[in-house]
């Protein structure tokens with residue numbers, strides 16, 4: 001990708017806009033790790049960890065947590081936020097497509113369609129393979145993303161208000177649906193504070209339908225262990241729910257032997 005979206009240039013603003021619901025998602029991550037990786041170590045890795053909001057929640061639940069992000073501003077913010085957890089946490093600068101973790105982890109997670117910032121199959125596959133290799137035995141990789149239904153998706157607009165430290169921020173997010181050929185979803189964000197626009201940002205995400213994400217994860221040597229909606233209810237890849245958390249585990253045999 002050429003440069004990061006402006007939406008990620010102000011970590012404090014990003015964090016305020018996304019705080020709501022974070023505690024519930026951390027609770028769900030912890031629950032799914034216990035359910036699907038009961039014998040794996042309580043160590044977590046978050047690629048593209050942003051402000052470290054999920055890592056903070058996991059650390060409070062007794063996890064050891066590592067994260068990395070391409071944005072120096074995000075890494076700085078997360079380091080400052082998490083400093084009090086000492087040696088149980090590490091945050092580094094790194095790109096999803098190339099960062100090779102030194103350790104192995106019981107839980108790896110990449111939520112909120114962040115993986116879809118990788119706009120080619122080559123980059124996406126590289127990331128999935130790196131994450132598969134970073135799984136401890138019995139560990140799981142939770143990939144959270146919205147899937148496309150080409151030809152049926154409509155333009156969408158969501159508005160929400162966030163309040164933090166005396167600030168009131170209104171966030172409007174518009175998405176323009178992808179087509180099956182280009183596989184790009186356009187995301188446009190506007191943030192207003194006291195009637196003044198404080199941020200405008202637009203970027204593309206790579207689109208996947210159920211068959212495409214299923215084929216790519218298989219090529220990366222991962223198998224689908226379970227699937228949930230964002231609310232934690234069991235779901236089916238290819239079913240009506242398209243905002244999903246895929247619980248992936250290392251597939252035995254296959255791609256790894258062919259040098260993946």
Ligand SMILES: C[S@@+](CC[C@H](N)C(=O)[O-])C[C@H]1O[C@@H](n2cnc3c(N)ncnc32)[C@H](O)[C@@H]1O
Pocket residue numbers: 001004008018047048049050051052053054068069070071074094095096097111112114117118
């Ligand atoms: C939607 S935010 C998610 C942040 C965090 N995971 C969360 O859910 O709050 C996307 C993050 O991905 C980072 N990012 C975008 N492209 C990246 C890449 N190629 N490698 C690493 N980080 C990337 C951005 O800097 C940003 O912090």
